[in-house]
Amino acid sequence: MRIEISGLVKTYKGKGRALDGLDLLVPTGMFGLLGANGAGKTTLMRILAGLLRPTGGEVRIGGYDVTGRAGRQAVQRVLGYLPQDLGVYPDLSAREFLDYVGLLKGIDDRATRRRRVGELLEVVALTGDADRRLRGYSGGMRRRVGIAQALLADPRLLIVDEPTAGLDPEERIRFRTLLSQLAGERTVLLSTHIVDDVAQTCRELAVLAKGRLVFRGTVDDLTRRADRRVWSVVTAGPAPTGGTVVSALPVEGGLRYRVVASVPPAPDAEPLAPTLEDGYLALAQPGAAEDAMRP
Protein backbone atom coordinates (compact mmCIF):
# COMPACT_ATOMS: atom_id res chain seq x y z
CA MET A 1 0.00 0.00 0.00
CA ARG A 2 1.58 3.23 -1.11
CA ILE A 3 1.09 6.32 1.01
CA GLU A 4 1.04 9.57 -0.95
CA ILE A 5 1.06 12.79 1.02
CA SER A 6 1.05 16.22 -0.58
CA GLY A 7 0.91 19.67 0.95
CA LEU A 8 -0.26 18.24 4.29
CA VAL A 9 -1.00 20.87 6.92
CA LYS A 10 -2.25 20.37 10.46
CA THR A 11 -2.87 23.33 12.71
CA TYR A 12 -3.81 23.14 16.38
CA LYS A 13 -5.63 26.05 17.90
CA GLY A 14 -3.21 28.08 19.99
CA LYS A 15 -0.27 25.78 19.20
CA GLY A 16 0.53 26.67 15.63
CA ARG A 17 1.34 24.29 12.80
CA ALA A 18 2.24 20.73 13.69
CA LEU A 19 2.61 19.85 9.99
CA ASP A 20 3.58 22.52 7.54
CA GLY A 21 3.04 21.58 3.90
CA LEU A 22 4.42 18.06 4.08
CA ASP A 23 5.05 16.12 0.85
CA LEU A 24 6.04 12.48 1.24
CA LEU A 25 5.80 9.20 -0.63
CA VAL A 26 5.95 5.97 1.38
CA PRO A 27 6.32 2.77 -0.68
CA THR A 28 5.31 -0.76 0.30
CA GLY A 29 7.74 -2.31 2.77
CA MET A 30 9.38 -1.04 5.89
CA PHE A 31 9.77 2.73 6.15
CA GLY A 32 11.26 4.73 9.01
CA LEU A 33 10.16 8.13 10.23
CA LEU A 34 12.65 9.99 12.36
CA GLY A 35 12.41 13.29 14.15
CA ALA A 36 12.86 14.95 17.49
CA ASN A 37 9.99 15.26 19.94
CA GLY A 38 7.52 17.80 18.59
CA ALA A 39 8.65 17.28 14.97
CA GLY A 40 5.11 16.26 13.92
CA LYS A 41 5.58 12.47 13.74
CA THR A 42 2.67 11.58 16.02
CA THR A 43 0.38 14.06 14.28
CA LEU A 44 1.26 12.49 10.94
CA MET A 45 0.69 8.96 12.30
CA ARG A 46 -2.67 10.01 13.69
CA ILE A 47 -3.75 11.53 10.39
CA LEU A 48 -2.75 8.36 8.55
CA ALA A 49 -4.65 6.24 11.09
CA GLY A 50 -7.77 8.35 10.57
CA LEU A 51 -7.72 9.85 14.07
CA LEU A 52 -7.12 13.44 13.03
CA ARG A 53 -8.39 15.41 10.10
CA PRO A 54 -5.80 17.47 8.29
CA THR A 55 -6.28 21.23 8.04
CA GLY A 56 -5.15 21.10 4.41
CA GLY A 57 -3.46 18.97 1.80
CA GLU A 58 -4.03 15.47 0.47
CA VAL A 59 -3.35 12.00 1.84
CA ARG A 60 -3.98 8.86 -0.18
CA ILE A 61 -3.32 5.36 1.16
CA GLY A 62 -3.59 2.53 -1.33
CA GLY A 63 -5.62 4.89 -3.49
CA TYR A 64 -8.07 5.84 -0.70
CA ASP A 65 -8.40 9.49 0.22
CA VAL A 66 -8.16 9.46 4.02
CA THR A 67 -9.28 13.07 4.32
CA GLY A 68 -12.78 11.76 3.54
CA ARG A 69 -14.91 9.52 5.73
CA ALA A 70 -15.28 6.64 3.28
CA GLY A 71 -11.53 6.56 2.64
CA ARG A 72 -10.75 6.62 6.35
CA GLN A 73 -13.09 3.70 6.98
CA ALA A 74 -11.62 1.72 4.09
CA VAL A 75 -8.10 2.25 5.42
CA GLN A 76 -9.09 1.35 8.98
CA ARG A 77 -10.24 -2.05 7.73
CA VAL A 78 -6.68 -2.91 6.69
CA LEU A 79 -4.86 -0.99 9.41
CA GLY A 80 -2.90 -2.16 12.42
CA TYR A 81 -2.06 0.74 14.70
CA LEU A 82 0.12 0.89 17.75
CA PRO A 83 -0.13 4.31 19.39
CA GLN A 84 2.68 5.88 21.35
CA ASP A 85 0.76 5.53 24.62
CA LEU A 86 -1.43 2.49 24.32
CA GLY A 87 -4.21 2.56 26.87
CA VAL A 88 -5.56 -0.83 27.91
CA TYR A 89 -8.46 -1.99 30.06
CA PRO A 90 -6.78 -3.00 33.32
CA ASP A 91 -9.63 -5.28 34.40
CA LEU A 92 -9.23 -7.50 31.32
CA SER A 93 -6.61 -10.19 30.83
CA ALA A 94 -4.37 -10.00 27.76
CA ARG A 95 -6.42 -12.78 26.15
CA GLU A 96 -9.70 -10.97 26.83
CA PHE A 97 -8.31 -7.63 25.64
CA LEU A 98 -7.15 -9.14 22.36
CA ASP A 99 -10.46 -10.99 22.00
CA TYR A 100 -12.34 -7.70 22.48
CA VAL A 101 -10.14 -5.80 20.01
CA GLY A 102 -10.62 -8.69 17.57
CA LEU A 103 -14.37 -8.18 17.79
CA LEU A 104 -13.96 -4.44 17.22
CA LYS A 105 -11.85 -5.25 14.16
CA GLY A 106 -14.68 -7.34 12.78
CA ILE A 107 -13.42 -10.87 13.54
CA ASP A 108 -16.87 -12.03 14.58
CA ASP A 109 -16.30 -15.78 14.39
CA ARG A 110 -15.34 -16.90 17.89
CA ALA A 111 -13.20 -19.87 16.85
CA THR A 112 -11.22 -17.80 14.31
CA ARG A 113 -10.71 -15.08 16.88
CA ARG A 114 -9.52 -17.45 19.58
CA ARG A 115 -7.10 -19.14 17.23
CA ARG A 116 -5.68 -15.80 16.07
CA VAL A 117 -5.38 -14.48 19.63
CA GLY A 118 -3.57 -17.67 20.67
CA GLU A 119 -1.13 -17.37 17.75
CA LEU A 120 -0.32 -13.75 18.51
CA LEU A 121 0.13 -14.36 22.22
CA GLU A 122 2.71 -16.93 21.16
CA VAL A 123 4.39 -14.44 18.79
CA VAL A 124 4.79 -11.83 21.53
CA ALA A 125 5.73 -14.48 24.11
CA LEU A 126 2.84 -13.82 26.46
CA THR A 127 1.10 -17.20 26.40
CA GLY A 128 2.13 -17.93 29.98
CA ASP A 129 0.70 -14.64 31.26
CA ALA A 130 -2.28 -14.45 28.91
CA ASP A 131 -4.89 -14.95 31.60
CA ARG A 132 -3.46 -12.44 34.06
CA ARG A 133 -5.16 -9.06 34.31
CA LEU A 134 -3.41 -6.26 32.42
CA ARG A 135 -3.38 -4.22 35.63
CA GLY A 136 -0.39 -6.28 36.80
CA TYR A 137 1.58 -6.07 33.52
CA SER A 138 4.89 -4.20 33.22
CA GLY A 139 5.30 -1.45 30.60
CA GLY A 140 7.15 -3.83 28.29
CA MET A 141 4.47 -6.51 28.58
CA ARG A 142 1.76 -3.96 27.77
CA ARG A 143 3.78 -2.91 24.75
CA ARG A 144 3.80 -6.52 23.57
CA VAL A 145 0.03 -6.70 24.01
CA GLY A 146 -0.14 -3.54 21.90
CA ILE A 147 1.92 -5.16 19.18
CA ALA A 148 -0.32 -8.23 19.23
CA GLN A 149 -3.50 -6.17 18.90
CA ALA A 150 -2.01 -4.27 15.95
CA LEU A 151 -1.46 -7.56 14.12
CA LEU A 152 -4.87 -9.09 14.92
CA ALA A 153 -6.68 -8.62 11.63
CA ASP A 154 -3.62 -9.39 9.48
CA PRO A 155 -3.22 -5.72 8.47
CA ARG A 156 -1.85 -4.58 5.12
CA LEU A 157 -0.77 -1.30 6.68
CA LEU A 158 0.98 -1.23 10.02
CA ILE A 159 1.59 2.10 11.74
CA VAL A 160 3.72 1.91 14.85
CA ASP A 161 4.52 4.99 16.89
CA GLU A 162 7.58 4.68 19.14
CA PRO A 163 7.06 0.92 19.40
CA THR A 164 10.24 0.06 21.28
CA ALA A 165 9.91 2.68 24.01
CA GLY A 166 9.87 0.89 27.35
CA LEU A 167 11.18 -2.42 26.00
CA ASP A 168 14.35 -3.99 27.34
CA PRO A 169 17.21 -4.56 24.82
CA GLU A 170 16.25 -8.17 24.16
CA GLU A 171 12.58 -7.32 23.59
CA ARG A 172 13.60 -4.41 21.35
CA ILE A 173 15.66 -6.63 19.10
CA ARG A 174 12.92 -9.26 18.98
CA PHE A 175 10.32 -6.66 18.09
CA ARG A 176 12.47 -5.06 15.41
CA THR A 177 13.05 -8.45 13.83
CA LEU A 178 9.31 -9.17 13.94
CA LEU A 179 8.52 -5.87 12.21
CA SER A 180 11.05 -6.58 9.46
CA GLN A 181 9.58 -10.04 8.94
CA LEU A 182 6.10 -8.58 8.71
CA ALA A 183 7.03 -5.96 6.15
CA GLY A 184 7.15 -8.06 2.96
CA GLU A 185 3.94 -7.24 1.09
CA ARG A 186 2.79 -4.86 3.81
CA THR A 187 3.58 -1.24 4.42
CA VAL A 188 5.10 -0.79 7.86
CA LEU A 189 5.57 2.78 8.99
CA LEU A 190 7.89 2.95 11.95
CA SER A 191 7.97 6.27 13.75
CA THR A 192 10.67 6.67 16.34
CA HIS A 193 13.37 8.91 17.71
CA ILE A 194 15.60 5.88 18.32
CA VAL A 195 17.87 6.06 15.29
CA ASP A 196 19.21 2.56 15.79
CA ASP A 197 15.73 1.04 15.34
CA VAL A 198 15.55 2.56 11.87
CA ALA A 199 19.15 1.67 11.06
CA GLN A 200 18.47 -2.00 11.85
CA THR A 201 15.14 -2.40 10.05
CA CYS A 202 14.56 0.13 7.26
CA ARG A 203 16.09 0.72 3.88
CA GLU A 204 14.26 4.00 3.35
CA LEU A 205 13.33 6.74 5.75
CA ALA A 206 12.19 10.32 6.16
CA VAL A 207 13.19 12.89 8.74
CA LEU A 208 10.78 15.52 10.03
CA ALA A 209 11.66 18.73 11.84
CA LYS A 210 9.13 21.34 12.96
CA GLY A 211 6.41 19.80 10.80
CA ARG A 212 8.48 19.81 7.63
CA LEU A 213 10.27 17.13 5.67
CA VAL A 214 14.01 17.67 5.97
CA PHE A 215 15.17 14.39 4.45
CA ARG A 216 13.75 11.58 2.32
CA GLY A 217 15.98 8.80 1.03
CA THR A 218 17.79 5.65 1.96
CA VAL A 219 19.61 4.89 5.20
CA ASP A 220 22.88 4.99 3.25
CA ASP A 221 22.01 8.42 1.81
CA LEU A 222 21.41 9.84 5.27
CA THR A 223 24.56 8.23 6.63
CA ARG A 224 26.53 9.85 3.81
CA ARG A 225 25.25 13.29 4.92
CA ALA A 226 27.83 13.00 7.68
CA ASP A 227 30.75 12.10 5.37
CA ARG A 228 33.82 14.12 6.39
CA ARG A 229 31.81 15.60 9.28
CA VAL A 230 32.50 13.07 12.05
CA TRP A 231 35.52 13.58 14.28
CA SER A 232 37.21 12.00 17.22
CA VAL A 233 38.78 14.36 19.74
CA VAL A 234 40.60 13.34 22.92
CA THR A 235 40.92 16.05 25.54
CA ALA A 236 41.08 16.51 29.29
CA GLY A 237 39.69 20.00 28.90
CA PRO A 238 36.21 21.27 28.09
CA ALA A 239 34.05 19.54 25.46
CA PRO A 240 34.69 20.66 21.86
CA THR A 241 32.42 23.40 20.59
CA GLY A 242 31.22 24.19 17.10
CA GLY A 243 29.51 20.87 16.50
CA THR A 244 27.27 18.23 18.04
CA VAL A 245 28.81 15.89 20.59
CA VAL A 246 27.50 12.39 19.90
CA SER A 247 29.30 10.58 22.70
CA ALA A 248 31.97 10.98 25.34
CA LEU A 249 34.00 7.92 26.32
CA PRO A 250 36.52 7.97 29.22
CA VAL A 251 40.05 7.12 27.97
CA GLU A 252 43.53 7.56 29.26
CA GLY A 253 44.26 11.28 29.32
CA GLY A 254 40.66 12.54 29.36
CA LEU A 255 37.55 11.89 27.32
CA ARG A 256 37.23 10.74 23.73
CA TYR A 257 34.52 12.82 22.09
CA ARG A 258 32.71 11.83 18.93
CA VAL A 259 31.68 15.07 17.29
CA VAL A 260 29.62 15.88 14.20
CA ALA A 261 30.86 19.16 12.77
CA SER A 262 31.42 20.61 9.32
CA VAL A 263 35.00 21.60 10.20
CA PRO A 264 37.46 19.81 12.53
CA PRO A 265 36.56 20.87 16.10
CA ALA A 266 40.21 20.73 17.18
CA PRO A 267 43.59 20.78 15.39
CA ASP A 268 44.26 17.15 16.37
CA ALA A 269 40.73 15.90 15.51
CA GLU A 270 40.72 12.59 13.61
CA PRO A 271 38.07 11.82 10.96
CA LEU A 272 35.73 8.85 11.58
CA ALA A 273 33.38 6.80 9.42
CA PRO A 274 29.81 8.05 9.87
CA THR A 275 26.83 6.10 11.19
CA LEU A 276 23.14 6.77 10.58
CA GLU A 277 22.96 8.61 13.90
CA ASP A 278 25.78 10.91 12.72
CA GLY A 279 23.90 11.55 9.49
CA TYR A 280 20.73 12.36 11.42
CA LEU A 281 22.61 14.78 13.68
CA ALA A 282 24.35 16.34 10.68
CA LEU A 283 20.90 17.28 9.36
CA ALA A 284 20.28 19.38 12.44
CA GLN A 285 23.30 21.57 11.75
CA PRO A 286 22.78 25.03 10.21
CA GLY A 287 22.02 24.83 6.49
CA ALA A 288 22.16 21.03 6.37
CA ALA A 289 18.40 20.46 6.19
CA GLU A 290 18.03 22.75 3.16
CA ASP A 291 20.96 20.99 1.49
CA ALA A 292 19.41 17.58 2.21
CA MET A 293 16.21 18.38 0.33
CA ARG A 294 18.03 19.71 -2.72
CA PRO A 295 17.92 17.29 -5.64
Place this chain on the structure above:
Amino acid sequence: MRPTDLWRYEVRRAGWAALLTPPVATAALLLLALLDGGDDTDRTLLAALEMVLPLAAGVGAASLVGRDPAVELQLTVPTSYRSTLLRRLAVTLGWAALLAVLVAGILLATGGMPQERGALSGQLVWLAPTVWLGGLGFLAGAAFRSPAAAGGLVTTWWIVQQVFPGLLQGRDWSRTLYLFETTRGAVPEGWAANRLTLVATALVLAGLGWALLGRAERLLREEAE
Protein backbone atom coordinates in the same frame (compact mmCIF):
# COMPACT_ATOMS: atom_id res chain seq x y z
CA MET B 1 -26.06 -8.13 14.14
CA ARG B 2 -22.89 -8.11 16.23
CA PRO B 3 -21.94 -11.18 18.32
CA THR B 4 -23.14 -11.50 21.91
CA ASP B 5 -19.47 -11.64 22.94
CA LEU B 6 -19.17 -7.96 22.01
CA TRP B 7 -22.16 -7.08 24.19
CA ARG B 8 -20.64 -9.07 27.03
CA TYR B 9 -17.51 -6.92 26.86
CA GLU B 10 -19.54 -3.72 26.63
CA VAL B 11 -21.39 -4.65 29.83
CA ARG B 12 -18.00 -4.72 31.54
CA ARG B 13 -16.93 -1.47 29.88
CA ALA B 14 -20.11 0.34 30.95
CA GLY B 15 -18.53 0.23 34.38
CA TRP B 16 -19.47 -0.75 37.87
CA ALA B 17 -20.82 2.71 38.71
CA ALA B 18 -23.32 2.57 35.87
CA LEU B 19 -24.33 -0.99 36.70
CA LEU B 20 -24.42 -0.80 40.49
CA THR B 21 -26.02 2.60 41.08
CA PRO B 22 -29.54 1.72 39.85
CA PRO B 23 -29.94 -1.49 41.92
CA VAL B 24 -28.34 0.07 45.00
CA ALA B 25 -30.60 3.12 44.72
CA THR B 26 -33.65 0.89 44.18
CA ALA B 27 -32.74 -1.36 47.09
CA ALA B 28 -32.18 1.64 49.35
CA LEU B 29 -35.57 3.09 48.47
CA LEU B 30 -37.31 -0.27 48.83
CA LEU B 31 -35.76 -0.57 52.27
CA LEU B 32 -36.81 2.97 53.11
CA ALA B 33 -40.36 2.23 51.96
CA LEU B 34 -40.48 -0.97 53.99
CA LEU B 35 -39.07 0.71 57.11
CA ASP B 36 -41.53 3.55 56.66
CA GLY B 37 -44.30 0.96 56.76
CA GLY B 38 -47.12 3.48 56.65
CA ASP B 39 -49.56 4.49 53.88
CA ASP B 40 -46.76 6.19 51.97
CA THR B 41 -44.91 2.99 51.03
CA ASP B 42 -46.33 2.93 47.50
CA ARG B 43 -45.73 6.65 47.10
CA THR B 44 -42.08 6.22 48.10
CA LEU B 45 -41.72 3.45 45.54
CA LEU B 46 -43.40 5.55 42.87
CA ALA B 47 -41.01 8.40 43.66
CA ALA B 48 -38.09 6.00 43.38
CA LEU B 49 -39.38 4.90 40.01
CA GLU B 50 -39.79 8.39 38.62
CA MET B 51 -36.96 10.21 40.36
CA VAL B 52 -34.15 8.02 41.68
CA LEU B 53 -33.76 5.38 38.96
CA PRO B 54 -33.71 7.99 36.17
CA LEU B 55 -31.07 9.99 38.03
CA ALA B 56 -28.91 6.88 38.44
CA ALA B 57 -29.31 6.09 34.73
CA GLY B 58 -28.55 9.70 33.74
CA VAL B 59 -25.36 9.84 35.78
CA GLY B 60 -24.37 6.43 34.39
CA ALA B 61 -24.90 7.70 30.83
CA ALA B 62 -22.87 10.82 31.62
CA SER B 63 -19.93 8.68 32.68
CA LEU B 64 -19.60 6.86 29.35
CA VAL B 65 -17.53 9.43 27.45
CA GLY B 66 -14.15 10.66 28.65
CA ARG B 67 -12.94 7.78 30.80
CA ASP B 68 -11.98 5.20 28.20
CA PRO B 69 -8.25 4.46 28.55
CA ALA B 70 -8.11 2.88 25.09
CA VAL B 71 -9.89 5.66 23.21
CA GLU B 72 -7.02 6.16 20.72
CA LEU B 73 -7.15 2.50 19.78
CA GLN B 74 -10.96 2.50 19.68
CA LEU B 75 -10.90 5.36 17.16
CA THR B 76 -8.78 3.41 14.69
CA VAL B 77 -10.80 0.18 14.49
CA PRO B 78 -13.49 -0.45 11.87
CA THR B 79 -16.25 -0.56 14.52
CA SER B 80 -17.09 3.11 14.99
CA TYR B 81 -16.48 4.36 18.51
CA ARG B 82 -19.79 6.13 18.72
CA SER B 83 -21.55 2.84 17.96
CA THR B 84 -19.55 1.35 20.81
CA LEU B 85 -20.62 4.20 23.09
CA LEU B 86 -24.22 3.78 21.99
CA ARG B 87 -23.95 0.08 22.86
CA ARG B 88 -22.67 1.03 26.33
CA LEU B 89 -25.52 3.55 26.67
CA ALA B 90 -27.99 0.81 25.77
CA VAL B 91 -26.46 -1.41 28.45
CA THR B 92 -26.69 1.37 31.06
CA LEU B 93 -30.27 2.37 30.24
CA GLY B 94 -31.36 -1.22 29.59
CA TRP B 95 -30.19 -2.31 33.01
CA ALA B 96 -31.98 0.60 34.70
CA ALA B 97 -35.07 -0.23 32.62
CA LEU B 98 -35.02 -3.85 33.78
CA LEU B 99 -35.06 -2.74 37.42
CA ALA B 100 -37.71 -0.13 36.70
CA VAL B 101 -40.01 -2.73 35.13
CA LEU B 102 -39.56 -4.81 38.27
CA VAL B 103 -40.49 -1.91 40.57
CA ALA B 104 -43.39 -0.92 38.29
CA GLY B 105 -44.59 -4.54 38.46
CA ILE B 106 -44.57 -4.40 42.26
CA LEU B 107 -46.54 -1.15 42.17
CA LEU B 108 -49.07 -2.56 39.71
CA ALA B 109 -49.47 -5.68 41.84
CA THR B 110 -49.93 -3.76 45.09
CA GLY B 111 -52.20 -1.13 43.54
CA GLY B 112 -49.60 1.56 44.14
CA MET B 113 -49.57 2.73 40.53
CA PRO B 114 -51.98 5.65 39.91
CA GLN B 115 -55.30 4.15 38.83
CA GLU B 116 -55.47 5.97 35.49
CA ARG B 117 -52.20 4.30 34.40
CA GLY B 118 -52.43 0.86 32.87
CA ALA B 119 -49.67 -1.76 32.77
CA LEU B 120 -48.33 -0.29 29.53
CA SER B 121 -48.84 3.46 29.98
CA GLY B 122 -47.60 3.06 33.57
CA GLN B 123 -44.14 2.29 32.15
CA LEU B 124 -43.93 5.89 30.98
CA VAL B 125 -43.64 6.89 34.66
CA TRP B 126 -39.99 5.81 34.61
CA LEU B 127 -39.27 5.58 30.89
CA ALA B 128 -39.71 9.27 30.08
CA PRO B 129 -37.41 10.71 32.79
CA THR B 130 -34.93 7.84 32.38
CA VAL B 131 -34.40 8.35 28.66
CA TRP B 132 -34.44 12.14 29.10
CA LEU B 133 -31.73 12.18 31.76
CA GLY B 134 -29.91 9.42 29.86
CA GLY B 135 -30.00 11.55 26.70
CA LEU B 136 -28.86 14.63 28.60
CA GLY B 137 -26.02 12.64 30.20
CA PHE B 138 -24.92 11.27 26.83
CA LEU B 139 -24.96 14.72 25.21
CA ALA B 140 -23.17 16.33 28.16
CA GLY B 141 -20.56 13.57 28.09
CA ALA B 142 -19.97 14.15 24.38
CA ALA B 143 -19.76 17.92 24.88
CA PHE B 144 -17.58 18.04 28.01
CA ARG B 145 -15.70 14.75 27.63
CA SER B 146 -15.59 14.69 31.41
CA PRO B 147 -17.75 12.27 33.42
CA ALA B 148 -17.58 14.59 36.42
CA ALA B 149 -18.78 17.66 34.51
CA ALA B 150 -21.44 15.73 32.61
CA GLY B 151 -22.68 13.95 35.74
CA GLY B 152 -22.69 17.30 37.54
CA LEU B 153 -24.91 18.82 34.86
CA VAL B 154 -27.38 15.92 35.05
CA THR B 155 -27.49 16.09 38.85
CA THR B 156 -27.85 19.89 38.85
CA TRP B 157 -30.79 19.76 36.43
CA TRP B 158 -32.41 17.04 38.55
CA ILE B 159 -31.95 19.11 41.76
CA VAL B 160 -33.28 22.27 40.07
CA GLN B 161 -36.44 20.39 39.10
CA GLN B 162 -36.77 19.02 42.64
CA VAL B 163 -36.18 22.30 44.46
CA PHE B 164 -37.83 24.72 42.04
CA PRO B 165 -40.69 22.79 40.42
CA GLY B 166 -42.51 26.04 39.66
CA LEU B 167 -39.72 26.99 37.26
CA LEU B 168 -41.05 24.53 34.67
CA GLN B 169 -44.59 24.02 35.86
CA GLY B 170 -45.47 27.69 35.53
CA ARG B 171 -45.87 27.65 31.73
CA ASP B 172 -47.70 25.27 29.39
CA TRP B 173 -44.72 24.64 27.11
CA SER B 174 -42.16 24.16 29.84
CA ARG B 175 -44.49 21.90 31.82
CA THR B 176 -44.00 19.29 29.09
CA LEU B 177 -40.33 19.10 30.12
CA TYR B 178 -40.98 18.58 33.83
CA LEU B 179 -39.45 15.26 34.84
CA PHE B 180 -41.61 14.43 37.86
CA GLU B 181 -45.09 14.96 36.43
CA THR B 182 -46.46 11.70 37.89
CA THR B 183 -45.54 12.32 41.51
CA ARG B 184 -45.48 16.12 41.64
CA GLY B 185 -47.37 17.23 38.55
CA ALA B 186 -49.79 20.14 38.85
CA VAL B 187 -51.92 19.40 35.76
CA PRO B 188 -52.89 15.69 35.59
CA GLU B 189 -54.47 15.97 32.12
CA GLY B 190 -51.15 17.05 30.65
CA TRP B 191 -49.39 13.87 31.80
CA ALA B 192 -49.39 12.00 28.48
CA ALA B 193 -48.19 15.04 26.55
CA ASN B 194 -45.45 15.55 29.12
CA ARG B 195 -44.26 11.94 28.88
CA LEU B 196 -44.25 11.88 25.08
CA THR B 197 -42.47 15.25 24.87
CA LEU B 198 -39.81 13.99 27.26
CA VAL B 199 -39.24 10.86 25.17
CA ALA B 200 -39.11 12.86 21.93
CA THR B 201 -36.69 15.47 23.31
CA ALA B 202 -34.55 12.69 24.79
CA LEU B 203 -34.08 11.33 21.28
CA VAL B 204 -33.05 14.80 20.11
CA LEU B 205 -30.51 15.10 22.96
CA ALA B 206 -29.07 11.66 22.17
CA GLY B 207 -28.97 12.59 18.48
CA LEU B 208 -27.01 15.75 19.25
CA GLY B 209 -24.60 13.70 21.35
CA TRP B 210 -24.23 11.26 18.45
CA ALA B 211 -23.43 14.11 16.08
CA LEU B 212 -20.87 15.61 18.47
CA LEU B 213 -19.10 12.27 18.76
CA GLY B 214 -18.72 12.15 14.98
CA ARG B 215 -15.50 14.16 15.16
CA ALA B 216 -12.98 11.65 16.42
CA GLU B 217 -10.35 14.19 17.32
CA ARG B 218 -12.59 15.91 19.86
CA LEU B 219 -12.20 12.74 21.90
CA LEU B 220 -8.43 13.02 21.89
CA ARG B 221 -8.50 15.78 24.46
CA GLU B 222 -4.97 17.06 24.03
CA GLU B 223 -5.39 17.34 20.28
CA ALA B 224 -8.64 19.29 20.16
CA GLU B 225 -8.40 21.90 17.46
